[in-house]
Each structure stands twice: as structure tokens, then as C-alpha cells.
Amino acid sequence: MRGEQGAAGARVLQFTNCRILRGGKLLREDLWVRGGRILDPEKLFFEERRVADERRDCGGRILAPGFIDVQINGGFGVDFSQATEDVGSGVALVARRILSHGVTSFCPTLVTSPPEVYHKVVPQIPVKSGGPHGAGVLGLHLEGPFISREKRGAHPEAHLRSFEADAFQDLLATYGPLDNVRIVTLAPELGRSHEVIRALTARGICVSLGHSVADLRAAEDAVWSGATFITHLFNAMLPFHHRDPGIVGLLTSDRLPAGRCIFYGMIADGTHTNPAALRIAHRAHPQGLVLVTDAIPALGLGNGRHTLGQQEVEVDGLTAYVAGERPDPLGPRSQPACQVAHDPPRACPLCSQGTKTLSGSIAPMDVCVRHFLQATGCSMESALEAASLHPAQLLGLEKSKGTLDFGADADFVVLDDSLHVQATYISGPVLAGCGDPAWCWRAVWEAPVCPAHPISVILPSSVSPWPWHTPMWQTRAVRLPEQLRGGWASGALLALRTATVGSDVRDWCSPTSGVIVLTFSPFEFWGGWLPSPLLTGAVLGTGGTRLALPLFSSLCCKAQLRKCLQVQRDRMVWAPPVGREQPGKNHLPGQGLA
Amino acid sequence: MKLIILEHYSQASEWAAKYIRNRIIQFNPGPEKYFTLGLPTGLPRDHPESYHSFMWNNFFKHIDIHPENAHILDGNAVDLQAECDAFEEKIKAAGGIELFVGGIGPDGHIAFNEPGSSLVSRTRVKTLAMDTILANARFFDGELTKVPTMALTVGVGTVMDAREVMILITGAHKAFALYKAIEEGVNHMWTVSAFQQHPRTVFVCDEDATLELKVKTVKYFKGLMLVHNKLVDPLYSIKEKETEKSQSSKKPYSD
Numbered sequence: 001m002r003g004e005q006g007a008a009g010a011r012v013l014q015f016t017n018c019r020i021l022r023g024g025k026l027l028r029e030d031l032w033v034r035g036g037r038i039l040d041p042e043k044l045f046f047e048e049r050r051v052a053d054e055r056r057d058c059g060g061r062i063l064a065p066g067f068i069d070v071q072i073n074g075g076f077g078v079d080f081s082q083a084t085e086d087v088g089s090g091v092a093l094v095a096r097r098i099l100s101h102g103v104t105s106f107c108p109t110l111v112t113s114p115p116e117v118y119h120k121v122v123p124q125i126p127v128k129s130g131g132p133h134g135a136g137v138l139g140l141h142l143e144g145p146f147i148s149r150e151k152r153g154a155h156p157e158a159h160l161r162s163f164e165a166d167a168f169q170d171l172l173a174t175y176g177p178l179d180n181v182r183i184v185t186l187a188p189e190l191g192r193s194h195e196v197i198r199a200l201t202a203r204g205i206c207v208s209l210g211h212s213v214a215d216l217r218a219a220e221d222a223v224w225s226g227a228t229f230i231t232h233l234f235n236a237m238l239p240f241h242h243r244d245p246g247i248v249g250l251l252t253s254d255r256l257p258a259g260r261c262i263f264y265g266m267i268a269d270g271t272h273t274n275p276a277a278l279r280i281a282h283r284a285h286p287q288g289l290v291l292v293t294d295a296i297p298a299l300g301l302g303n304g305r306h307t308l309g310q311q312e313v314e315v316d317g318l319t320a321y322v323a324g325e326r327p328d329p330l331g332p333r334s335q336p337a338c339q340v341a342h343d344p345p346r347a348c349p350l351c352s353q354g355t356k357t358l359s360g361s362i363a364p365m366d367v368c369v370r371h372f373l374q375a376t377g378c379s380m381e382s383a384l385e386a387a388s389l390h391p392a393q394l395l396g397l398e399k400s401k402g403t404l405d406f407g408a409d410a411d412f413v414v415l416d417d418s419l420h421v422q423a424t425y426i427s428g429p430v431l432a433g434c435g436d437p438a439w440c441w442r443a444v445w446e447a448p449v450c451p452a453h454p455i456s457v458i459l460p461s462s463v464s465p466w467p468w469h470t471p472m473w474q475t476r477a478v479r480l481p482e483q484l485r486g487g488w489a490s491g492a493l494l495a496l497r498t499a500t501v502g503s504d505v506r507d508w509c510s511p512t513s514g515v516i517v518l519t520f521s522p523f524e525f526w527g528g529w530l531p532s533p534l535l536t537g538a539v540l541g542t543g544g545t546r547l548a549l550p551l552f553s554s555l556c557c558k559a560q561l562r563k564c565l566q567v568q569r570d571r572m573v574w575a576p577p578v579g580r581e582q583p584g585k586n587h588l589p590g591q592g593l594a
Numbered sequence: 595m596k597l598i599i600l601e602h603y604s605q606a607s608e609w610a611a612k613y614i615r616n617r618i619i620q621f622n623p624g625p626e627k628y629f630t631l632g633l634p635t636g637l638p639r640d641h642p643e644s645y646h647s648f649m650w651n652n653f654f655k656h657i658d659i660h661p662e663n664a665h666i667l668d669g670n671a672v673d674l675q676a677e678c679d680a681f682e683e684k685i686k687a688a689g690g691i692e693l694f695v696g697g698i699g700p701d702g703h704i705a706f707n708e709p710g711s712s713l714v715s716r717t718r719v720k721t722l723a724m725d726t727i728l729a730n731a732r733f734f735d736g737e738l739t740k741v742p743t744m745a746l747t748v749g750v751g752t753v754m755d756a757r758e759v760m761i762l763i764t765g766a767h768k769a770f771a772l773y774k775a776i777e778e779g780v781n782h783m784w785t786v787s788a789f790q791q792h793p794r795t796v797f798v799c800d801e802d803a804t805l806e807l808k809v810k811t812v813k814y815f816k817g818l819m820l821v822h823n824k825l826v827d828p829l830y831s832i833k834e835k836e837t838e839k840s841q842s843s844k845k846p847y848s849d
Contacts, residue, residue, distance in 0.1 A: 045654060048661075
């Protein structure tokens with residue numbers, strides 16, 4: 001655990017030339033760190049009369065507290081709800097991989113599962129500090145099985161339970177010992193829920209309302225009993241009605257205990273909630289908004305079938321559905337309404353196949369933050385606080401996490417102006433084998449810069465006979481390695497809206513694979529394949545995102561496309577809807593920005 | 595005396611900053627040669643409105659000064675008089691103050707040397723006048739009871755021993771004090787007037803602060819601005835050793 005590492009003698013690091021998020025504002029200040037904590041430089045100056053041992057120039061970037069994800073079901077192929085022998089290594093893998101998304105602490109989430117799974121898995125995931133090995137585990141989030149049947153969403157019906165018989169004892173019998181548990185999601189309309197909520201709150205476990213058909217009254221009573229969180233607002237609850245707002249009404253309820261702030265999780269991936277709904281919630285109660293990913297094990301992987309708890313889900317484009325029949329290969333049409341669970345399904349030739357129940361999201365946390373910023377038009381500080389400070393406040397950790405105040409743990413991310421993660425810092429114990437008793441401290445993850453493998457960008461309009469102009473929205477140009485360019489000199493096109501060009505790109509960028517272009521076509525209503533002598537395009541229109549994929553049919557086959565997509569899944573660009581694209585820079589061949 | 599009159603508060607501040615910069619460069623400080631910048635001090639340290647916080651936020655954190663070279667009077671010391679005497683010793687040990695930068699109160703005081711202070715006083719504890727308490731109330735949310743009533747301050751005599759003095763005066767509420775300091779005689783009721791007897795003084799003010807001066811005075815000094823502005827012409831960077839030779843050609847202007 002983090003301890004006082006002989007604080008007076010430890011090295012002092014000073015991060016200069018940066019803007020830090022402090023007190024709800026981005027201040028032009030230096031960040032001082034010592035012994036894994038944020039240091040007050042004034043005390044250092046006047047009392048200890050010391051200067052920094054090391055200065056790091058941040059290049060004018062933003063330093064924000066590390067993101068805290070309180071709802072993540074797995075990722076990178078790991079499913080937290082699977083009762084394997086070695087759950088710990090799965091958690092460790094996810095903890096390590098989400099560092100690149102800027103997450104420094106998280107709550108692994110278990111979906112509705114049979115009691116045997118809980119008894120096996122829960123003891124294997126202890127609370128753990130973060131460090132170079134990965135993000136810190138703050139405790140488990142148990143979502144279900146005490147939820148409503150009608151609003152179970154992707155949770156398997158067979159394992160739903162109630163605690164009518166024995167209230168808290170039922171809960172203990174289902175979950176086992178609650179030492180590692182931090183949040184429990186339940187439906188307040190179930191019988192004897194108030195006893196359970198009170199018992200859980202008394203143990204310091206945060207109770208969340210979700211997957212419920214409760215009305216506003218029941219929800220308010222639950223808050224009086226001790227509930228403080230709403231699991232993914234709008235999803236898996238009754239919709240807002242002007243005479244009975246349901247759980248959504250808690251955001252503006254005046255019947256809550258004085259001084260109590262109700263927090264609510266939102267999945268800001270453009271699919272789970274319409275941006276307009278996101279804005280309504282944000283404007284009604286901005287201080288309570290907590291950004292969560294609700295990520296499924298398919299996070300970081302590609303299209304195809306994956307397991308989530310006891311269910312099979314299907315990843316298609318940027319959304320995940322409960323696996324039913326395979327949907328039409330052309331993909332859903334551009335109308336976003338098709339992808340949202342609705343009943344009855346709208347008359348749409350493409351929508352009637354497969355189930356359309358959403359099953360968790362695969363948008364990483366930094367993508368959620370960016371989408372939230374763009375959708376609500378809020379300030380950068382609000383967006384960053386929604387991902388860091390508010391979850392910390394929910395869990396009662398705002399003194400040490402989610403903030404860059406003096407004395408807080410030094411978990412922070414370095415972001416550029418478009419909120420892409422450049423580096424993640426977590427303070428941890430001194431690295432083993434390091435002879436210097438002071439900190440050997442470096443970023444636990446840094447956006448890799450690989451000068452040896454740059455990739456070039458050439459706009460489609462510059463080489464193709466296609467008349468339309470495709471604006472590239474904030475893309476970064478990178479240069480292709482020399483030896484790979486020959487085959488596609490006639491117009492290899494690649495655009496990655498990401499600041500990181502790293503080993504993942506190296507993996508798939510081989511002479512036999514084609515080059516994938518992600519552009520923003522204003523013609524997404526075309527759908528399907530766009531015939532062209534040089535280019536073929538597959539338009540995947542989903543939710544708030546539009547991706548047109550022109551690719552060389554002669555050079556690239558679908559299998560490789562899929563493989564490429566798998567790797568680039570978490571780097572997909574989120575395009576604005578038609579009519580709101582912003583003109584980007586036109587990069588001509590050879591003009592890489594690297 | 596040089597009276598520098600500029601249009602606005604920001605221009606006055608900028609002129610003063612450039613002047614200090616030029617003086618530091620000309621002085622060419624080194625490990626053994628300290629450029630001592632004197633500033634008035636006072637309140638207890640751990641108060642957020644203390645001069646420690648003020649100096650840190652507005653000055654020290656933006657420059658690469660070594661903490662050991664920053665001396666602020668400690669209002670929390672056990673023996674305040676001994677603290678003041680030690681401060682005087684530190685000034686002497688550093689070679690005396692090269693440039694003293696200060697402001698002026700509406701009652702014409704320099705540092706916290708209230709009206710009636712001896713013009714040869716040294717660093718000591720001083721009770722604050724009501725005027726000063728009122729003026730400082732804005733830092734304590736307007737609550738008069740919270741404003742400290744005593745302060746440690748350098749004396750008028752201490753400042754007179756500095757080799758150069760620069761006083762910044764901005765705002766219409768200081769106009770009468772400026773008038774008394776410049777156009778009337780040396781008087782212990784307006785302690786800033788003591789600097790009429792200092793060989794090198796610079797008063798930097800804005801238009802509003804000249805409201806009580808004679809038109810003749812203002813016109814005279816404005817006419818000299820052409821010459822005075824040469825004082826803030828950029829010199830070479832202190833880090834450029836090769837241009838050290840040109841230092842001899844730039845002599846500080848003095849009257």
C-alpha cells in the first residue's frame with residue numbers, strides 16, 4: 001500500500017509548462033509531487049527551503065486527475081463475471097490496459113451471476129493500489145442479481161433473485177463476504193430493499209439504483225435509506241414521464257435529504273443515450289454526473305461474438321448487442337433510432353433481425369470524455385471532473401483521488417488540447433531493485449512515439465475520381481514506412497484520429513494487408529458498398545458516429561479489414577453527424593504531421 | 595527623483611518590471627554578489643493572506659530563486675524584536691539593499707511606517723493605523739475584526755540605506771499622498787517624503803495618481819519621459835556571455 005516513504009528525503013518532481021485542473025479550473029500552475037502525493041510548493045519553499053530535484057516540461061499540456069471508472073465489466077477479452085481459477089490475472093490485465101485510456105482507478109463490475117460465481121470471484125479481487133503494474137482497484141461493483149425482471153437488460157433472467165425472505169441475509173448468502181465490495185446496484189421496488197440498503201450503507205458500501213421499474217417515490221425513499229448512485233441513467237429504468245419521472249426524477253427531486261448529492265452514471269458513447277438526453281441530464285444536475293464506460297470484455301477487441309457474464313453478446317461496429325440472429329451484414333442504416341432497444345421494433349428492413357438490446361459499451365473512458373465534451377458543449381473542466389472528481393466524491397475518496405489538491409494521491413493523466421491521453425502517472429511503491437531509496441518515478445503509460453514507423457495520410461479526394469470532399473475532422477497524419485508503400489502508391493489512404501502510433505499499428509501494417517481509411521463521409525445515407533474503380537467503401541452508421549471505410553478491394557480482403565478493425569477498435573474516430581462536420585486540414589501526399 | 599508618469603496601472607507595472615529587470619542585469623549578480631530586492635513585509639505566515647502566500651503566488655513561484663535567498667519577516671517568531679534585529683543583520687550581511695521596491699499608503703506611509711514614524715527608524719513591530727486596517731480589509735472579506743493590527747516592518751531609515759528606491763503609486767486614492775510626498779516638505783506625517791533626501795529615487799505612477807499635483811510638475815516630468823524610457827530599453831540577456839563587453843556602453847541614467 002502507499003505509505004509515507006520518508007517524505008522529507010524523497011525526490012521532489014516539478015511538472016512545469018502545464019495547465020492543471022484544480023478547484024474546477026484549469027490553472028497555469030506547476031504540479032509538485034513527492035512521495036506519491038501532490039505537494040504544496042509554498043511549504044517546501046518557506047519551511048524546507050528546497051527546490052525541485054527534477055523538472056519535467058509538459059509541453060503546455062493539461063494535467064488532470066486520473067479517471068475513475070466505477071462500472072467496467074471487463075475488457076480485452078477478460079470477463080470479470082467469469083468464474084475462472086485465476087481471476088486475479090484477468091483483473092491485472094485489464095488494469096494494465098486501461099492505463100492507456102487514462103483510467104487510474106476502477107471498480108471491476110460483476111453482472112448478474114449465480115451465487116457460486118460470486119463466491120468464487122469476489123474473494124479473488126481485493127482492493128489494490130495502482131502502480132506501474134496497472135490501475136488501482138477500488139472495490140467491486142456488484143450489478144444484480146437483485147434487479148427488476150422487466151428491466152434486466154442483458155442480465156440473464158435465470159439468475160435474478162430477490163431478498164424478500166431474509167433481506168440482508170439473502171444478500172450475504174448470494175454474494176458471500178462483502179469485504180471487497182464497494183458498490184451494489186439493486187432495484188428499490190423489491191420487497192425489503194430498505195433494510196438491505198440500510199445494512200449496506202452501514203457497512204460503507206455505496207448503494208446504487210438501477211435496472212428498476214421504481215417510480216420516483218420509491219426511488220426517493222431508497223435515497224433516504226442511503227442510496228447515493230444511479231446506475232447508467234436512462235438505461236434499464238422507466239423512461240421519464242412528466243407525471244412520474246421515475247428514477248430520472250431524482251436529479252431534480254426536492255425530497256432528498258439536505259446536503260446529499262445524488263450521483264448518476266452516464267455512458268457517453270453516443271449510443272446508450274442520445275446526446276440530447278445527455279444534455280438534459282447534465283443541465284439538470286451537473287455536479288452529480290459520473291462518466292462510466294460500462295465496458296464489456298469486447299473493449300479493445302473487434303467485431304464478433306464475446307461472452308459477458310452468462311450471456312453471449314455480439315459486437316458490431318461500435319455497439320454491442322445481446323446475440324440473437326446475426327444482423328444484416330450491411331449493418332444498420334444510418335438512422336440512430338434503429339440501434340436503440342425499443343418496442344415494438346420500428347418497421348425497418350434491417351432492424352428486425354437480431355435483438356437490439358444494448359449490452360454494455362466498448363467505448364474507452366477517454367473516448368467517453370471527449371464525446372461528453374462534444375455532445376454537451378460543457379467546459380473541459382466539467383468533462384474532466386465528471387470522469388475523475390465526481391466518482392471520487394461518490395465513493396467518498398475526494399481527499400485522495402480524483403483531485404490534484406495538496407496531499408492527494410499523485411494519480412494524474414497528461415492530455416493534449418483535444419483530450420487525448422498522452423501519459424498516465426500513478427504513484428506506487430518504490431520499484432523493486434531500485435537502489436535509490438527515493439522514488440524512481442515515471443509515467444506508467446505513455447503514448448508511444450515511434451519515429452521509425454510513421455504512417456502517411458493522403459486524403460481520398462486528392463487521389464480518387466470521387467467528386468466529394470471528405471473533411472477530416474481533427475485527424476493526425478502519420479507517415480507509412482518506406483518498405484510498405486510500394487504496393488499502394490496509387491492511393492493508399494490511412495487516417496487515424498489518435499495521437500498514438502504504436503506497436504498495435506506495427507502489428508497489422510504488413511505488406512499483405514491493406515490500408516484502412518477512416519474518413520467522414522457526408523454521404524453516409526448511401527450505406528452499403530460504394531462502387532468505384534479504385535475505392536470501395538463500407539459505411540457503418542451507428543448512433544452518433546459515422547464511419548466510411550473506403551478501401552482497396554483489389555488489395556485488401558474483408559478478413560484483413562476485420563483484423564485491422566479489431567486492433568483499431570479503441571482508436572475509432574467519433575464523427576459528428578451530418579451537417580455538423582468541421583473542416584479539418586487537407587493533408588496532401590507527403591505532408592505528414594507525424 | 596525621477597517621476598515616471600504612465601497612462602494606466604498595467605503600463606506602470608510593466609515599466610517598473612522592466613526597470614527592475616534592467617537593474618538586475620546591470621548589477622550582474624553572482625554566487626557571492628546578491629541583488630537584494632527589498633519589499634515591505636508583515637503578517638503571520640500561515641495565514642492565506644500572509645505575505646508569504648502573497649510573495650509565493652505573485653513572485654517566487656514564477657522565478658528560479660533559491661529558497662535560501664528569500665527572507666521574509668516572520669510574524670510568528672517568539673521574540674519579535676529579535677526577529678527584526680536579525681533581519682537588519684541579514685541585510686547588512688548581504689551587502690545592503692541594492693533596490694527597494696515599495697508602494698505608498700493613502701496616508702503617505704512607506705512599508706507600514708505609519709504617520710508619525712521616525713524618519714530614521716529601523717525594522718520593528720508597528721501598530722497599524724485605522725486607515726491601513728481599512729485599506730487591508732479587502733483581503734479579509736471586508737471584516738475589520740479579522741485584519742491584524744500589528745505588523746513587522748522595515749523602518750524608514752532602513753529603506754533610506756538602500757542604494758536605490760522605487761515607489762509604485764497607482765490610483766486616485768493615492769493622489770494626495772503623492773502630492774504630499776513630492777511637492778511638500780519632508781514631514782514625518784507623510785513618511786514617503788523622506789525620500790526627497792535619498793540620492794536615487796524613482797516614483798512610478800499612473801495618470802490617476804497625479805490628480806493632486808501641479809500641472810507644471812506633471813508636464814515637466816512627462817517631458818522627461820523620452821529620456822526616462824531609455825532606462826527600460828531591453829539590455830542583452832544575462833546569459834549571453836559574448837555580449838558582456840557591451841555592458842560598459844550602457845550606463846544607467848542618473849540625474
